[in-house]
Amino acid sequence: MPDAGDSKLKKTLSIVGASAALLVLAIVVLRSTLLAPPSAGDLSRRRTVVDTKTGEVFNDFVIPENSTMPWANPKTGEKTLIQGEACYWTKDGKAKLEPTYVILNEMIGKPGPTICPDCGRTVSAHNPLPPADLLREAKKAAEAK
Numbered sequence: 821m822p823d824a825g826d827s828k829l830k831k832t833l834s835i836v837g838a839s840a841a842l843l844v845l846a847i848v849v850l851r852s853t854l855l856a857p858p859s860a861g862d863l864s865r866r867r868t869v870v871d872t873k874t875g876e877v878f879n880d881f882v883i884p885e886n887s888t889m890p891w892a893n894p895k896t897g898e899k900t901l902i903q904g905e906a907c908y909w910t911k912d913g914k915a916k917l918e919p920t921y922v923i924l925n926e927m928i929g930k931p932g933p934t935i936c937p938d939c940g941r942t943v944s945a946h947n948p949l950p951p952a953d954l955l956r957e958a959k960k961a962a963e964a965k
């Protein structure tokens with residue numbers, strides 16, 4: 821038989837526990853709403869996409885939620901947008917800061933390697949960046965302008 825003091829303590833403890841749970845819940849809710857950077861979700865869904873028909877590049881295209889490639893071109897309404905692969909090389913073997921976005925052959929079912937129309941190099945999925953020193957050089961050149 822628990823005495824009166826014991827049950828009072830239990831009651832107090834359960835109130836404290838419930839309050840703590842509510843506080844945690846409030847923090848979780850706040851974190852995911854008010855305190856979250858407003859564009860975090862948006863940013864993660866932004867891609868540079870290329871229209872497979874027109875070749876037009878859309879920077880910062882917001883991928884619609886629960887959608888799959890190809891995405892609809894907002895201008896034509898056709899599902900012709902796919903993610904572009906960035907190529908940071910120039911024709912003369914240097915790096916550039918503004919990449920050329922290339923449609924990978926494998927993305928559109930074309931055989932053979934994808935050649936960048938700008939620099940003539942082979943572009944692959946997760947195309948590697950030029951070496952850091954070349955990128956630094958490109959940055960320096962851009963700043964000197």
Ligand SMILES: [Zn+2]
Nearest residue numbers: 907936938939
């Ligand atoms: Zn290139």
